[in-house]
Amino acid sequence: MPNARRGPHDLFAWAQSQRGRIAERGWIAALVLGPLAAVTWLVSLPPAPVAVPTAPPVRVAVRVTPSDATHLALAEALALDVWSENFGPGSPIDLVVHDGDLPRLEAAGLQPEILVPDIDAVARDEAARIAQAEIHRPADWYGEFRDFTAITARLEDLAARYPERVSMSAIGGSIEGRPLWALRIGGTAPDATPMLVNGAQHAREWIAAMVTTCVADRLVREYDDNPAIRDFVDHTELWVVPVVNPDGYQYSWSSDRYWRKNRRGGHGVDLNRNFAVAFGGAGSSSAKRSEIYRGEYAFSEPESQAIRDLVRRESIALHVDFHSYGQLVLYPWNYTAAPAKHRDRFAALGDRIASAIFAEHGTGYTLKAGAQLYAAAGTLSDWMYGEAGATSFTIELRPKGGSGFVLPPEQIRPTCDEGLAAVLALGSATPSD
Numbered sequence: 001m002p003n004a005r006r007g008p009h010d011l012f013a014w015a016q017s018q019r020g021r022i023a024e025r026g027w028i029a030a031l032v033l034g035p036l037a038a039v040t041w042l043v044s045l046p047p048a049p050v051a052v053p054t055a056p057p058v059r060v061a062v063r064v065t066p067s068d069a070t071h072l073a074l075a076e077a078l079a080l081d082v083w084s085e086n087f088g089p090g091s092p093i094d095l096v097v098h099d100g101d102l103p104r105l106e107a108a109g110l111q112p113e114i115l116v117p118d119i120d121a122v123a124r125d126e127a128a129r130i131a132q133a134e135i136h137r138p139a140d141w142y143g144e145f146r147d148f149t150a151i152t153a154r155l156e157d158l159a160a161r162y163p164e165r166v167s168m169s170a171i172g173g174s175i176e177g178r179p180l181w182a183l184r185i186g187g188t189a190p191d192a193t194p195m196l197v198n199g200a201q202h203a204r205e206w207i208a209a210m211v212t213t214c215v216a217d218r219l220v221r222e223y224d225d226n227p228a229i230r231d232f233v234d235h236t237e238l239w240v241v242p243v244v245n246p247d248g249y250q251y252s253w254s255s256d257r258y259w260r261k262n263r264r265g266g267h268g269v270d271l272n273r274n275f276a277v278a279f280g281g282a283g284s285s286s287a288k289r290s291e292i293y294r295g296e297y298a299f300s301e302p303e304s305q306a307i308r309d310l311v312r313r314e315s316i317a318l319h320v321d322f323h324s325y326g327q328l329v330l331y332p333w334n335y336t337a338a339p340a341k342h343r344d345r346f347a348a349l350g351d352r353i354a355s356a357i358f359a360e361h362g363t364g365y366t367l368k369a370g371a372q373l374y375a376a377a378g379t380l381s382d383w384m385y386g387e388a389g390a391t392s393f394t395i396e397l398r399p400k401g402g403s404g405f406v407l408p409p410e411q412i413r414p415t416c417d418e419g420l421a422a423v424l425a426l427g428s429a430t431p432s433d
């Protein structure tokens with residue numbers, strides 16, 4: 001089970017405060033006693049131990065492949081955080097560990113492959129780059145990652161420019177009172193299929209918020225020039241919710257780049273474990289500090305409630321839940337290795353989706369049933385399929401491994417191409433597929 005993360009910032013801040021307090025005492029003594037008395041006082045003191053600042057531990061992202069349950073348990077015990085959504089004995093798992101724990105992984109024969117040598121340095125570099133972009137403003141809105149305020153403004157602008165094609169509404173609100181924005185696009189044909197595309201259930205998966213926004217943007221703006229898009233938009237009543245978890249998303253911008261859950265009670269709930277199919281099962285946790293804490297009960301969170309209510313009200317039939325990372329196309333079940341009743345249809349459609357993605361930039365996305373790797377109970381996708389009867393896919397976007405959640409901004413556009421291709425491919429599915 002992943003532990004709650006401990007940042008090196010905590011230790012660093014403590015060391016700084018101690019140094020500050022020592023300096024403060026010296027000043028007070030000097031002011032009160034006068035220079036001579038202060039010197040006498042200092043000389044008379046036994047030599048103070050020299051405070052050697054200890055370097056804060058570095059947090060490293062590694063990939064290991066535990067061969068059995070014992071190795072997996074060791075890896076998880078050392079993990080400050082688990083980045084892999086899907087893993088199990090014999091398959092790779094991406095973890096964050098302190099650099100000091102690398103020898104223990106090596107000694108156990110786990111041969112850690114370093115993905116990111118210092119995840120906090122990477123986050124700082126990203127923040128510095130984004131701050132620069134605020135000043136220089138790239139011409140392309142998708143040339144840089146955007147926070148919730150900027151995404152909201154982008155959606156508002158789209159709805160204002162193309163009112164004949166798109167409308168914007170809040171389908172609910174977050175714990176901290178942020179709106180869960182949804183765009184409703186197209187659907188003029190009487191037989192239009194209701195479809196939902198959402199992103200950023202998990203806060204740190206910024207590319208999922210960008211791709212979902214970008215997909216909506218392109219469907220609306222390229223309608224007149226692209227026959228495939230026009231056909232899709234006319235025959236699909238599409239609901240797009242770019243940021244399902246706005247509180248967590250904003251927190252990942254302001255305070256902790258690697259935050260995953262919503263902000264319930266400060267500890268957070270993993271929204272993608274809070275849905276009612278197999279709630280409480282394997283691959284979810286009852287521990288509040290866990291990254292996969294499922295919440296007190298199914299639909300305990302306003303964000304998962306809002307999605308549930310939208311899906312029921314609109315009788316959603318097709319669904320894509322965008323996440324990152326791993327380049328995977330996943331279909332139910334996620335909670336059990338037992339094959340879904342419609343497994344063959346899922347596999348055929350998933351193959352079509354992965355092929356459409358590959359055709360964009362030659363990027364390989366691997367097709368799997370979610371639980372082929374490791375069970376995750378209480379997911380949105382399983383609920384969409386099991387309760388709402390929708391054809392639902394979870395797509396883990398770029399990268400495959402590498403930099404994890406921090407993706408170079410040059411990859412936003414090509415990843416958007418892949419997301420759009422996936423949505424169009426699923427949209428072309430007929431009930432007989």
Ligand SMILES: [Zn+2]
Pocket residue numbers: 085201202205323324
């Ligand atoms: Zn995710």
